Amino acid sequence: MTEDSEIFDQAASAPADERIARALRDRILEGHLPPGTQLRDSRLSAEFAVARHTLRGALRRLEHEGLIVYPMHKSAAVKTLTADDVHEIYRVRRALELGAIENSSAAPAEAFEALEATVYAAESAVSQEAWNHVGTASLRFHQAIVGMFGSVSIDQFFSGVLAQLRLAFAVMKDEAQWQTPWVPRDREICGLIRSGNRAGAAALTRQYLDDSERGVVDVVRANEMNQRRPVRRRRANAPEGGQ
Amino acid sequence: MTEDSEIFDQAASAPADERIARALRDRILEGHLPPGTQLRDSRLSAEFAVARHTLRGALRRLEHEGLIVYPMHKSAAVKTLTADDVHEIYRVRRALELGAIENSSAAPAEAFEALEATVYAAESAVSQEAWNHVGTASLRFHQAIVGMFGSVSIDQFFSGVLAQLRLAFAVMKDEAQWQTPWVPRDREICGLIRSGNRAGAAALTRQYLDDSERGVVDVVRANEMNQRRPVRRRRANAPEGGQ
DNA sequence: GCCGTTGCATTGTGGAACGATCTAAGCTAA
DNA sequence: TTAGCTTAGATCGTTCCACAATGCAACGGC
Numbered sequence: 001m002t003e004d005s006e007i008f009d010q011a012a013s014a015p016a017d018e019r020i021a022r023a024l025r026d027r028i029l030e031g032h033l034p035p036g037t038q039l040r041d042s043r044l045s046a047e048f049a050v051a052r053h054t055l056r057g058a059l060r061r062l063e064h065e066g067l068i069v070y071p072m073h074k075s076a077a078v079k080t081l082t083a084d085d086v087h088e089i090y091r092v093r094r095a096l097e098l099g100a101i102e103n104s105s106a107a108p109a110e111a112f113e114a115l116e117a118t119v120y121a122a123e124s125a126v127s128q129e130a131w132n133h134v135g136t137a138s139l140r141f142h143q144a145i146v147g148m149f150g151s152v153s154i155d156q157f158f159s160g161v162l163a164q165l166r167l168a169f170a171v172m173k174d175e176a177q178w179q180t181p182w183v184p185r186d187r188e189i190c191g192l193i194r195s196g197n198r199a200g201a202a203a204l205t206r207q208y209l210d211d212s213e214r215g216v217v218d219v220v221r222a223n224e225m226n227q228r229r230p231v232r233r234r235r236a237n238a239p240e241g242g243q
Numbered sequence: 244m245t246e247d248s249e250i251f252d253q254a255a256s257a258p259a260d261e262r263i264a265r266a267l268r269d270r271i272l273e274g275h276l277p278p279g280t281q282l283r284d285s286r287l288s289a290e291f292a293v294a295r296h297t298l299r300g301a302l303r304r305l306e307h308e309g310l311i312v313y314p315m316h317k318s319a320a321v322k323t324l325t326a327d328d329v330h331e332i333y334r335v336r337r338a339l340e341l342g343a344i345e346n347s348s349a350a351p352a353e354a355f356e357a358l359e360a361t362v363y364a365a366e367s368a369v370s371q372e373a374w375n376h377v378g379t380a381s382l383r384f385h386q387a388i389v390g391m392f393g394s395v396s397i398d399q400f401f402s403g404v405l406a407q408l409r410l411a412f413a414v415m416k417d418e419a420q421w422q423t424p425w426v427p428r429d430r431e432i433c434g435l436i437r438s439g440n441r442a443g444a445a446a447l448t449r450q451y452l453d454d455s456e457r458g459v460v461d462v463v464r465a466n467e468m469n470q471r472r473p474v475r476r477r478r479a480n481a482p483e484g485g486q
Numbered sequence: 487g488c489c490g491t492t493g494c495a496t497t498g499t500g501g502a503a504c505g506a507t508c509t510a511a512g513c514t515a516a
Numbered sequence: 517t518t519a520g521c522t523t524a525g526a527t528c529g530t531t532c533c534a535c536a537a538t539g540c541a542a543c544g545g546c
Contacts, residue, residue: 015315015529042496051531053296056497060300064307066396072258073497073538091394099342151334153309157400259499285527294500299529316507316528 017057020048024058028067028078029163031170035080035223039068066164081168081220090213092161093142097209100148101202104193107148112194118144119190122183131176135169138179141186145193145205168216171223178219182212260300263291267301271310271321272406274413278323278466282311309407324411324463333456335404336385340452343391344445347436350391355437361387362433365426374419378412381422384429388436388448411459414466421462425455 014022024044027033045055063070070076079085104111122137139162146158169175185208192201257265267287270276288298306313313319322328343350365380367373382405389401412418428451435444 017529040496052497054530057300057303060303074540075496088394088396091392092396095339095342095346095392095394095397099338099345102342102345103338149334149338151331151338153331153335153400153404154338157396161396283527295528296501297499317509318527 016050016054017061020044020050020055020058021061023048024062025065025067025163028062029166029170033078034171035078035167037078039076039078041076065160067167079164079167080223081164082224083217083220085164086168086213086217086220089161089165090209090216092158094206094209096146096149096154096158097142097205098202100146101193101198101205104148104198104201105196107150111144111148111150114144114147115141115190115193119183119186122186126180126183131179134183135166135175135179138182138186139165141190145189165216168220172219178215182208259293259297260304263287263293263298263301264304266291267305268308268310268406271305272409272413276321277414278321278410280321282319282321284319308403310410322407322410323466324407325467326460326463328407329411329456329460329463332404332408333452333459335401337449337452339389339392339397339401340385340448341445343389344436344441344448347391347441347444348439350393354387354391354393357387357390358384358433358436362426362429365429369423369426374422377426378409378418378422381425381429382408384433388432408459411463415462421458425451 024033024039033039039059041052041055041059044059045052048055059068059070059076062068063076067079068076069079100107118137118141122134122141125131125133125137143155143158143162147155149155169179172178185204189201189204189208192198192204267276267282276282282302284295284298284302287302288295291298302311302313302319305311306319310322311319312322347354361380361384365377365384368376368380386398386401386405390398392398412422415421428447432444432447432451435441435447
């Protein structure tokens, strides 16, 4: 309810560049704009019916969030994760998630409730076979882990990092089957944290992150192989594949 | 040398947004633009001889870094830290600095060398009585602590948080005398980390952060008292005090 | 087949303009 | 006098247009 009204407010009164950034972000994270898709500002400004300046502002936002790259004098493009990017993401995950678990004795009760709620949501998504929500729900659990720090800036930062991780999910053929096995492990970690077994939870999480990183790197590497042949741009006024 | 050329390159070829953002950031962090200073885009665009669009881009950057506030339909202004802001900053510092210390066994040797170098730089600043550099040098030590994670994104994030902290330093009357006492404590923490005494280093750092937070909150609170009477804007074409 | 040249698309930035909105001054009325 | 309303000006948010700078791809010479 409060969340609905908040979304509505932002959609209505937010500045145009933020609205457009949100729209593009959604398209990217839903996988409708696969990594590598070129985002030409003239085309997008026409599509969203805003001036080029405004659209560029939205692209700058997404660039800062790490969802797109925006080189000088070149088109913006949806970021294609490299293996190094994935390693960096998991460096952050290890630092923050393990740190938050070590520190979980200082977390308030609400934070533990939030953990439970997110795991339950992920399990619900699995049982309802809402496969495309499973990955997001699982990430929300890990967001809740880091949320135990109680710091809004860390939450925002980590949220951006996980958004980048979803770039990798977006190119998976069968995301559902890849995501599902992690949920029981989330449940187990959640239980250990709530029971106060910090060392156990940390050990399990470390293993979880190692396994997950390996898996994601494999996907990214496989994709690198596929995209060895560079997609060449159309000349003149050809209608451009990627939407 | 390499750093010089890098700075030169950026100053020459970087987009105008970034150049101006850098200039304003420097002015703010040096204390030339005290918190609360209004940053009117029309005036600044004239001053920097760029279009308003370009300048607004720079302001958006600084807004994202948390150095200025930029409300809808109101002037941007240098951020005035509240006590809550300070608490948030120290939540981040506790999470990352203590986490990095706990994790320091996994850090490479270079990271320990970097620690040593930054502490030495701070001590040099003290002995050379370069008072206005002491605070920056000390913060660089803490940046180096977090650097032990080996994650560039965490480094960037933490760098932004410490920049916000410098907003509080900027309003201090005698920053030098405030900063100096912390350097010996930095030295002690550095020694404990390098000797592998993680628990000791963590305990000392925790106490350090508690003391530091108290001090900064006092400064911020005192400033809040002073600024109870709002500075009213000039009408018409009065030349505006700030900068 | 390789390499420089050239032309076009696209980006980077500047400038002017207009409506929207906020702030402050001025005015009216109790 | 003072509270409240009105109004004018300043500033922001956005758009449109223009032009130089840059990069990319096709073209042509060797």
